[in-house]
Amino acid sequence: MRMNAGTFYPGALDELRKYADVLGGQKQTGWRQQMQWSGWSLKIGRFAGIDLFMHATFPLLFVWIGAVYWLQTGTPGGVLFGLSFIAVLFLCVVLHEYGHALTARRYGIGTRYITLLPIGGLATLERMPKDPRQEIVVALMGPAVNIVIAFVLFLILGISGGGSMGEDVEMTAPALMPANFLQSVLFANIFLAVFNMIPAFPMDGGRVLRAALCFRMERLRATQIAAGIGQALALGFGLLGLFGNPILILIAVFIWIGAAAEAGGAEIETQLHHKPVSRAMITQFQVLPRGAPLSRAVDLTLAGTLKDFPVLEHGQLVGVVTQKAILRGLRDHGLDGPIDTIMTKAVTAAPDSDLAALLETLQHGEDVQLICILQKGVLVGLVNLENISEYLRIQAALRAR
Structure with missing residues (x-):
């Protein structure tokens, strides 16, 4: 199961793209202009005025998933199921990020780009709203998209009679995943919504927590508390990853860096505020x-x-x-x-x-x-x-x- 990487405003990570578009020697037109490398990411399209990038490491996820499904099912059908499931799941991740981005746009905040990473998606907003109420709405709209997707799939399964697991259903996917493709996507979207609402930076729940704390304390202190919880969570994921799924280690690194970046950014903003x-x-x-x-x-x-x-x-x-x-x-x-x-x-x-x-x-x-x-x-x-x-x-x- 993949996590959704969350939303960021640009900082040091944005420097990776800074001069990438001048490294090539020739101008590009047509489809080549749509598919451009920028640093380690490939631009794969532009939707709703927002560039969508795929990180160079993203295809490795499909290689790994294909290998896992082959080892656990031993059939081309199992591999096809796994690859199709991950592809559709990441479509849901992209929709999750657009939930953040389009909601932020309503508050006059643009999105620089959305990047697909092996551990999820990353929407790089120009900034997060300073109004805690607006920040809560922007943070919640990503998981809300996953809940809506899950609800629609639930209705479809109910109408089609595929909403329950019978004893005669053949298991063609590992890790107790139901053979029904739509059920798999439904459960994954519920997981994405719940996982992203963990109250720790840089998860969406961490932003909701920070915004809620801002009603009672200064933004810097609220950010430090949410970031501290995020880093404690990262340590937990890292320890679990050492004894099980190595993907948890990657998630732990992402959460640790993201939480530290949020705390550092808030501290810098405080130091510069009211300075001419x-x-x-x-x-x-x-x-x-x-x-x-x-x-x-x-x-x-x-x-x-x-x-x-x-x-x-x-x-x-x-x-x-x-x-x-x-x-x-x-x-x-x-x-x-x-x-x-x-x-x-x-x-x-x-x-x-x-x-x-x-x-x-x-x-x-x-x-x-x-x-x-x-x-x-x-x-x-x-x-x-x-x-x-x-x-x-x-x-x-x-x-x-």
């Missing part, structure tokens, strides 16, 4: 004049530490160029290509803007690598993820004195 960006912004930087060739961007990249640059025209900010755009421009136009062809609209903020809000923009904004800080229309600083990280390290060192 003027404390952390880069004040010594290079700019590109509009109309400059790409060779100038290459020179600045090699000469300094910044990889993304603001573009000015007559002293006024007109856009930015990112490293990803520079690499694409070099591939398409060469060193003599104009900056204008790769320039994008700049994201701006004031010097007194909240650092926590800007961090959220950098993490969740589509292709936002750099925020330009303007004071009375004049560019006075830049902020990116790297220098926010430096600011956090400096503050940690000062607290450790």
Whole structure:
């Protein structure tokens, strides 16, 4: 039985995709454009405006399931049953993730992508709602999808007369799984709903627990409690996995990392809240004049530490160029290509803007690598993820004195 991996907002995991789409040398069109590798994941489609990816390790699950069913049934029919069951089960997992994603969309929160992993699905939301009521609704809608699927299958089985197990039913699948395919899918969806409601991060139940605790305490403390329960659960799964199913060890690792990431993210958000960006912004930087060739961007990249640059025209900010755009421009136009062809609209903020809000923009904004800080229309600083990280390290060192 597979678990559903849950929902995340992007953090360190998102960096795996950061520059993957510039590694290829040729443009892709048609079906090749729909099936693209991004890091370790293959894009297999886009539905409801959300990209669906399959991790490179995902097919190994089908190899393992096929081997298990062959060893336990010894028949091609048993193997076909197992593979078909897992395929349909993961369709239910995808629908579970879309339950989260489409509900979050109602609250103005987008979903970057959904990834299929061997242990389940992962919907990477731009962020989780800060309102505890909204977070509860978003978290519950995934298991609710599985309950609806199970209820529909129950009705179908009841109407067709296949809702009960008779003594004459032949067992063609291992682990006491009923031979009736729809019954198997029904039970699996009930399991997914119940398992994901375990009150521990990063399960959906952990998010419900955190949101409920937020009614009585600060969000950071609520997150730490839910994450602590999640890590205790991970230890339990790990120990069970050592004496039984090795899949439990993978699940334990996922839960441990996910819980730690949630707790760390909440702590960082608390440290940056109500801190003005003027404390952390880069004040010594290079700019590109509009109309400059790409060779100038290459020179600045090699000469300094910044990889993304603001573009000015007559002293006024007109856009930015990112490293990803520079690499694409070099591939398409060469060193003599104009900056204008790769320039994008700049994201701006004031010097007194909240650092926590800007961090959220950098993490969740589509292709936002750099925020330009303007004071009375004049560019006075830049902020990116790297220098926010430096600011956090400096503050940690000062607290450790």
